[in-house]
Amino acid sequence: xxxxxxxxxxxxxxxxxxxxxxxxxxxxxxxxxxxxxxxxxxxxxxxxxxxxxxxxxxxxxxxxxxxxxxxxxxxxxxxxxxxxxxxxxxxxxxxxxxxxxxxxxxxxxxxxxxxxxxxxxxxxxxxxxxxxxxxxxxxxxxxxxxxxxxxxxxxxxxxxxxxxxxxxxxxxxxxxxxxxxxxxxxxxxxxxxxxxxxxxxxxxxxxxxxxxxxxxxxxxxxxxxxxxxxxxxxxxxxxxxxxxxxxxxxxxxxxxxxxxxxxxxxxxxxxxxxxxxxx
Numbered sequence: 001x002x003x004x005x006x007x008x009x010x011x012x013x014x015x016x017x018x019x020x021x022x023x024x025x026x027x028x029x030x031x032x033x034x035x036x037x038x039x040x041x042x043x044x045x046x047x048x049x050x051x052x053x054x055x056x057x058x059x060x061x062x063x064x065x066x067x068x069x070x071x072x073x074x075x076x077x078x079x080x081x082x083x084x085x086x087x088x089x090x091x092x093x094x095x096x097x098x099x100x101x102x103x104x105x106x107x108x109x110x111x112x113x114x115x116x117x118x119x120x121x122x123x124x125x126x127x128x129x130x131x132x133x134x135x136x137x138x139x140x141x142x143x144x145x146x147x148x149x150x151x152x153x154x155x156x157x158x159x160x161x162x163x164x165x166x167x168x169x170x171x172x173x174x175x176x177x178x179x180x181x182x183x184x185x186x187x188x189x190x191x192x193x194x195x196x197x198x199x200x201x202x203x204x205x206x207x208x209x210x211x212x213x214x215x216x217x218x219x220x221x222x223x224x225x226x227x228x229x230x231x232x233x234x235x236x237x238x239x240x241x242x243x244x245x246x247x248x249x250x251x252x253x254x255x256x257x258x259x260x261x262x263x264x265x266x267x268x269x270x271x272x273x274x275x276x277x278x279x
Contacts, residue, residue, distance in 0.1 A: 061096035107266035140202035147218025156221025201228035
């Protein structure tokens with residue numbers, strides 16, 4: 001039992017180092033007591049606050065309120081992300097300030113698990129990496145937004161017309177150019193399930209040394225229940241392994257989604273928490 005516990009602590013320690021490192025390519029850091037606030041430099045999705053790397057002491061509601069005040073001052077979301085098992089005191093502190101805490105299964109594919117085979121799909125569908133000059137890239141970046149706007153695994157209403165509109169509406173927001181730069185720098189890798197020149201499902205992984213997190217895997221709502229997310233995730237794992245990544249991890253949306261990822265060999269090791277104001 002002690003070996004398992006020691007191994008879990010070591011793994012969670014590696015993930016903490018990753019969480020602290022991955023935003024730094026696009027953010028500056030302000031240290032506010034036991035918490036680190038990552039502030040994006042330039043355009044792009046805003047970052048969050050999380051426990052300072054190596055912090056093992058208490059976290060109070062006053063600590064959380066101090067960070068929230070700074071986030072309001074900067075005009076960025078009052079968002080916190082952390083691992084429940086690593087910083088257990090932060091949940092109560094966040095809730096005392098009125099934040100709502102969401103739980104997500106934290107799942108790891110260790111180096112001892114074989115790289116999964118990309119499942120076979122319909123002949124018209126190709127699952128592949130998406131490079132910086134790939135004409136599929138704009139739809140690969142747009143489709144997860146449609147997916148997350150209609151969460152869950154059921155077939156939804158948004159289809160090709162909505163995808164085309166999403167690509168058009170984001171044409172001038174700089175997201176494609178930022179992603180191209182990150183791909184060229186080796187900071188982001190994209191994969192997609194492509195049919196008729198459009199990404200019906202896409203996701204990314206973000207390698208930092210021997211660890212990478214799979215993020216943003218989303219399927220066009222009308223294309224759900226076809227195994228696309230599983231296939232894209234398998235392709236991202238294969239790409240990560242080809243780059244020397246040993247530990248691949250992700251946060252599943254809920255237990256139903258976690259069961260899908262378990263089919264690829266992911267195992268739940270902890271709980272990722274996100275705290276946000278009440279909508």
